[in-house]
Amino acid sequence: MTRYFTILFSALAALLMAGPAAAQVQIIQVGNLLTDAMSDPSGPATIIVRDGKIAEIRRGPASAINEPDAQLIDLSDKTVLPGLIDLHTHLSGDPGGDYWRAAIDPPEWYTLIAAKNARITARAGFTTVRDLGSRTDQVTQSLRRATADGVVAGPRIVTSARTIAIVGGHGDTSGFREDVNHVLGSGYTCTGPVECSQKVRKASKNGADLIKITATGGVLSQQGRGLEAHFTDDEMKAIVDTAHVLGLRVAAHAHGARGIEAAARAGVDTIEHGTYLDKQAADVMKANGTVLIPTLMAFKGISERLGQGVYTPVVEEKIRAVADTAKVFMGRAYRWGVPIAFGTDAGVFTHGRNAGEFALMVGQGLSNREAIASATTGAAKVLNMENQIGRIAVGFSADLIAVDGNPLDNVQILEKVDWVMVRGRVID
Incomplete structure (x- = not known):
């Protein structure tokens, strides 16, 4: 019980300590400026932020700036680069195998957990996240608004809200008596193209920024059955076509x-995980411009908990079966030319460790520069926000982080971020 009160008070502190609205003008003195992953650090610079956006970038040592009411921020001993983007998180969940807790925990609990994790994620250097599947209705939609308004300290949030799944598949509630499963159901399962299309419209109506589907079975669900396709081709095509008509992208x-x-053939925009990807599937992804989000930290995180009684025997068996493939599949995708962007599945492992993904990506073949690009310019393009975030440029959102050293030389530097700004607000 003490642990739960500690989490509760931490979440309340995050709510109360988000900080005031962004100062009208901020002058940031930078020791080494890395504007984007394809550039090299350019040495000292001054960034002028107005109303949460980058208004001006001056190269070289800071000169006199006539802004008497500006807030001065001295990062002259740091490297400053764009805020990082994680395309696969679950802010309203913490790691563990206690799936049964959904039967007793109220929605308010998950809202507090989400607020706690939003601040942790931002402090880790991730200034924008895609949240792909929340525990209860309206949790991440509300958190999206709260972080945007500065009520809660956290990243910019793009959310799918609830996940669309087949009845009895990965993403549906299972493991209880039938009547309990029914009560705990999300209301977003479907059978047949018409009903699946309706669920997309329902998600859009309820504030989703994109659609998340469970296109195959999963590792952490209670079903022991395989990991191949769940939806029929017609069902997936109906989901994608309806989403795209509504201006929503689809993550599968x-x-x-x-x-x-x-x-990929149905037209989804991103594949999440992609563990057993083969050349035939990779070719379809390339042909359709489908981006792989490998979530390597998820596999690392769940493997760390094996043999501790965290997961059920069914889940443990599936984790062990996927372990070896998880160490090589992204490297194959990279060599086959599949586009790759950064996402971790934070929530399956402890929030705040997101940057551990970089070293895992480099370990499977990406260069430091490519890995950083996958979490900045590449991820911004997936979000259709490449003219707003992912680079340090005039007119872009003031999403900035500061570290010691040059992450292009050592990407693990990004695992220790010293300073973070989201939309012109410093995250303390």
């Missing part, structure tokens, strides 16, 4: 190769 959780191929 997918493990098995044929399920990945089917989702």
Whole structure:
């Protein structure tokens, strides 16, 4: 019980300590400026921020600036680079195998957990996240507004809200008596193209920024059955076509190769995980411009908890089965030319460790520069926000982080971020 009160008070502190609205003018003195992953650090610079956006960048040592009411921020001993973007998080959840807690924890609990994790995520240097599947209705929609308004300290949030799944598949509630499963159901399962299309419209109506589907089975769900396609081709096509008509992109959780191929052929925008990707599925992804979000930290995080009684025997068996493939599949995708962007599945492992993904990506073949690009310019493009975030440029959102050293030389530097600004607000 003490642990839960500690989390509760931490979440309340995050609510109360988000800080005031962004100062009208901020002058940031930078020791080494890295404007984007494809550039090199350019040495000392001054960044002028007005109303949460980058108004001016002056190269060289700071000169006299006539802004008597400006807030001065001295980062003259730091490297400043764009805020990082994580395309796969679950802010309203913490790691563990206690799936049964959904039967007893109220929605308010998950809201407080989400507020806690939003601040932790921002302090880790991630100034924008895609949240792909919340525990209860309206949690991340409300948090999205709260972080945007400065009520809660946290990143910019793009959310799918609830996940669309097949009845009885990964993403549906299972593991209880039938009557309990029914009560705990999300209301977003579907059968047949018409009903699946309706669920997309329902998600849009309820404030989703994009659609998340579980296109295949999953590792952490209670079902022991395989990881191939869940939806029929017609169902997935109905989901994607409806989403795109509404201006929403589609992220598809997918493990098995044929399920990945089917989702990519249906036109989904991103494949999440992609564990058993093969050349045939990769070719379809390339042809359709489908981006892989590998979530390597998820596999690392769940493997760390094996043998501790955290997961059920069914889940442990699936984790062990996928372990070896998880160490190599992204490297294959990279060599086959599949576009890759950064996402971690934070929530499956402890929030705040998101930057551990960089070293894992480099370990499977990406250069430091490519890995950083995947979490900045590349991720911004996935969000259709490449003219707002992902680079340090005039007119862009003032999403900035500061570190010691040059992350292009050592990407693990990003695991210790010293200073963070989101939309012109410093995250203390």
